[in-house]
Amino acid sequence: MELAAGGYVVEGSDISSGMVAVARNSARDRGLDVRFHECSFQTADTIPGSFDVVLAMFAALGYLTHFADFELTLRNVAQKMAPGGIFIFDVWNGAAVLPQYSPHKVRHEADDKRKVERVSRTTLDEIAQQAVVKFEFRVEYADGTVKHFSENHHVRFYFPQEMVDLLTALGFEVLLRCPFMQPEKAVSKDDWNMTYVVRKMSDRPTAAHQSQ
Template sequence: MIYKGFAEIYDELMKEAPYTRWTEFLHERMSKFGNGGTNVLDLGCGTGEISIRLKQKGYHVTGMDISEEMLSIAFQKTAELGLSIPYFQHDMRFPGELGQLFDGIFICCDSLNYLQSEEDVHAALHAVFDQLAPDGILVFDVHSLYKIHEIFNEATFADNNDEVSYIWNSFIGDAPDSIEHDLSFFVRRGSMYERFDEYHTQRTYSVKQYEEMLVQAGFTLLEVSADFKNQPPEQQSERIFFVAAKK
């Protein structure tokens, strides 16, 4: 999903997202498992919220996303803060040559779940491996199977305020362990509202499958945790975090 009209209101809809916790989580993993370098790639950076926070913590940050619209917003926010972050538009499966290797590559906010097949995930993990410096680390998070089947399935999310309103319906998709998000949102334009409709698909896998895919891509698995708790996943964990290294 490239987030076309959705990019305009993404920050409003995600204003409660724990971006600071994400940033601290990444910083802690770099301190614990990293190679001592500070050159990092925020892959699937969206509107730059985590990229900016990492930059403010002293990291040398590059942002990458498939959506030109999201990157435009990221660039604008970064410039308004007086910061400098290079942003690139690429598919995470085929990131192209960036002319550098990274000490850390991060795929946050379940961005990896937008890849539609196991082959796509393999391609992204192999691409990340190639872009990492020796002993560099990959950190990513994904939806758990529990969240797909027990929380998202047949759920409706809605909000109504003066500037942006939306209705968000989710239901199980055709592919195994996938979820379809059917969104309608309304953006205020003066005295009128403009409607946008989007359809997003996400797919996840078991913890064991992700572990196997990491090993197949050449990684050494370092840590698996859940829900920012620094503890192993449980049956009802919703967000699974993986840390792996290029050894």
């Protein structure tokens, strides 16, 4: 939405029809012209056209817990990238997840419309590099109505160098690796979310290009 508001031509996609509906309503409310697709990463090659930037934020790639799906996704992304285009995504950093994760956490947020309590219970599989987070929400609205719902999130985490090696093996080069939303900093073992900015190796300028 921020990029569309800034004048960029933007399209959005999610596997979840509910999330796409939320995004569509948000774009409409803000008067933004954004085209949406209800598409998985694994079928993203069916989205027409190509893009200068492909962006997958908030650890969305972490939801691909099987390597075959990750590999297919990167192949689809490469296919959708315009020449010289970049792919920006973030994933959980295992070096931070292992020491920092809490098996039980309670968080409260409130605004003038509602109070939200979120209880999370997390189990880690350190060997498979995966976390299962079970969220239970209690939302109390200003008129006194209370709603309960729960969500299960199954997320793969990666180690910083492991991701560089995977990207390289799949034909990408890393232009930048940084903590989420902090491009001026280097990733450390304390940063839970790490962002990668990558491009296809085949798009790397050659010596011939540079001398032109």
